[in-house]
Amino acid sequence: xxxxxTLGKLxxxxxxxxxxxxxxxRAVSILNEVEVLAIPKSSEHLPSFAWRVCSPLVRENPEQExxxxxxxxxxxxxxxxxxxxxxxxxxxxxxxxxxxxxxxxQGDPSVYSSWNYLREEAPERWPGIEIxxxxxxxSITAIPAELGIPLADGKERFCVLPATYGLEDLPRLVEDFxxxxxxxVGQKIPELVGILKELNLMENASYVSYATTDKQNxxxxxxxxxxxxxxxxxxxxxxxRKRKGVLRGExxx
Amino acid sequence: xxxxxTLGKLxxxxxxxxxxxxxxxRAVSILNEVEVLAIPKSSEHLPSFAWRVCSPLVRENPEQExxxxxxxxxxxxxxxxxxxxxxxxxxxxxxxxxxxxxxxxQGDPSVYSSWNYLREEAPERWPGIEIxxxxxxxSITAIPAELGIPLADGKERFCVLPATYGLEDLPRLVEDFxxxxxxxVGQKIPELVGILKELNLMENASYVSYATTDKQNxxxxxxxxxxxxxxxxxxxxxxxRKRKGVLRGExxx
Numbered sequence: 001x002x003x004x005x006t007l008g009k010l011x012x013x014x015x016x017x018x019x020x021x022x023x024x025x026r027a028v029s030i031l032n033e034v035e036v037l038a039i040p041k042s043s044e045h046l047p048s049f050a051w052r053v054c055s056p057l058v059r060e061n062p063e064q065e066x067x068x069x070x071x072x073x074x075x076x077x078x079x080x081x082x083x084x085x086x087x088x089x090x091x092x093x094x095x096x097x098x099x100x101x102x103x104x105x106q107g108d109p110s111v112y113s114s115w116n117y118l119r120e121e122a123p124e125r126w127p128g129i130e131i132x133x134x135x136x137x138x139s140i141t142a143i144p145a146e147l148g149i150p151l152a153d154g155k156e157r158f159c160v161l162p163a164t165y166g167l168e169d170l171p172r173l174v175e176d177f178x179x180x181x182x183x184x185v186g187q188k189i190p191e192l193v194g195i196l197k198e199l200n201l202m203e204n205a206s207y208v209s210y211a212t213t214d215k216q217n218x219x220x221x222x223x224x225x226x227x228x229x230x231x232x233x234x235x236x237x238x239x240x241r242k243r244k245g246v247l248r249g250e251x252x253x
Numbered sequence: 254x255x256x257x258x259t260l261g262k263l264x265x266x267x268x269x270x271x272x273x274x275x276x277x278x279r280a281v282s283i284l285n286e287v288e289v290l291a292i293p294k295s296s297e298h299l300p301s302f303a304w305r306v307c308s309p310l311v312r313e314n315p316e317q318e319x320x321x322x323x324x325x326x327x328x329x330x331x332x333x334x335x336x337x338x339x340x341x342x343x344x345x346x347x348x349x350x351x352x353x354x355x356x357x358x359q360g361d362p363s364v365y366s367s368w369n370y371l372r373e374e375a376p377e378r379w380p381g382i383e384i385x386x387x388x389x390x391x392s393i394t395a396i397p398a399e400l401g402i403p404l405a406d407g408k409e410r411f412c413v414l415p416a417t418y419g420l421e422d423l424p425r426l427v428e429d430f431x432x433x434x435x436x437x438v439g440q441k442i443p444e445l446v447g448i449l450k451e452l453n454l455m456e457n458a459s460y461v462s463y464a465t466t467d468k469q470n471x472x473x474x475x476x477x478x479x480x481x482x483x484x485x486x487x488x489x490x491x492x493x494r495k496r497k498g499v500l501r502g503e504x505x506x
Contacts, residue, residue: 019279022278024269024278025275026274026275029274057278109394110394110404111403112405131401133399133401134398135390135394135395135398136394137361138394140394141361141364141391141393142388144363145386148386150364151363153365153370155415155419156415157412157414157415158412159410159413159430160404161410162407162409162410164408165496166408166410172429173429176426177412
């Protein structure tokens with residue numbers, strides 16, 4: 001008689017932007033309940049940022065496996081695809097043993113997270129797999145909270161795009177949006193400063209790196225960092241706010 | 254001798270989209286530490302949504318004041334401005350007594366939250382006031398988590414706009430963005446369905462109301478709800494995803 005194999009459940013757990021106390025109660029409880037924590041590392045040699053954020057909240061448990069997986073920082077599919085395939089096989093081995101696996105991810109799983117590749121492939125690799133996504137505090141809102149500048153209220157609109165692609169669309173986007181969040185601005189500051197000067201929007205921009213951590217750095221004048229080697233994962237928020245909320249003077253409907 | 258008056262600290266605390274266990278540890282701790290919880294209510298007769306979300310985590314404390322404040326649901330500044338002024342005076346009375354006040358807000362304080370009016374006026378009303386914003390899980394990411402559809406990865410871009418204003422811009426925005434989140438779609442479903450049919454994007458749309466609560470409702474075919482009275486605060490996610498991540502076939506850089 002064949003026994004029917006029951007797959008474990010796969011969780012994508014957002015651990016927030018960097019501060020340990022910005023994890024949700026649900027994330028903490030899942031991280032402590034699952035048999036396997038799958039922990040992505042971008043380098044074999046450096047610690048995992050996401051793990052550093054959440055590990056103080058994970059209770060000692062010799063029964064729980066901490067599965068560190070290497071996801072190289074690269075845009076080359078010939079490097080990425082075999083690395084991801086290897087990592088997915090490790091996860092799959094645990095799922096087919098019936099173990100619940102939580103893949104931890106910085107910020108929120110729906111926003112530029114490597115979790116998405118796993119989520120998209122999972123149903124093909126493990127038919128019938130049950131998936132749960134645990135949303136987290138995203139840097140998209142944690143950074144405006146630190147700056148004290150809202151993303152949007154009233155009639156306002158905001159958008160989020162990687163600065164690594166399509167900065168030439170900014171002149172068009174500043175017409176349509178009140179707040180523009182540019183992610184991964186690290187190498188793009190000089191080009192961005194050029195565009196902002198042409199648009200006369202230098203005073204509307206703020207640069208933030210390592211938001212909510214003890215390394216957080218906020219820079220109001222982007223000219224001062226234009227020639228520096230900025231962190232790849234840093235962010236620029238452009239706050240324009242043409243369409244104002246109902247309480248603000250002229251802008252009543 | 255005059256004693257120098259010390260103002261209390263003002264917190265804007267995001268309590269997440271609706272599920273109590275999606276509060277952050279930081280939010281829980283601040284809600285239990287402050288002398289005053291300022292709790293917005295849109296109606297004198299209905300319970301506060303934000304308070305229902307977080308109250309199970311607020312410990313019994315007879316020393317802590319629960320200050321319910323009425324913020325009417327209206328777009329008329331002649332109704333809104335006096336109501337807000339009254340609420341702000343109540344908050345100011347506590348702050349000038351040196352009490353710390355946490356204003357609780359559904360979702361995240363930076364995203365369409367009435368908190369922003371208070372944050373903008375606070376430094377004028379109470380010069381020197383210390384303000385801290387505690388980001389929360391926003392429905393902008395909680396809804397994609399429930400749908401299992403990411404907002405963005407790789408080169409993708411997303412934007413967020415209220416459906417109550419500017420739906421006619423959608424044909425332009427679907428060219429520039431991979432995911433479009435429309436908030437407050439309640440009364441706009443018939444108009445939206447018309448636009449989506451012209452753009453041939455009906456299959457890319459999902460409707461969600463009361464996300465993450467036990468009343469959550471997900472609708473894949475917007476035609477079925479076109480003539481219903483939908484909740485004002487419901488959301489439609491348009492997922493197009495033209496620019497794919499580096500692991501996906503054709504789209505390599």
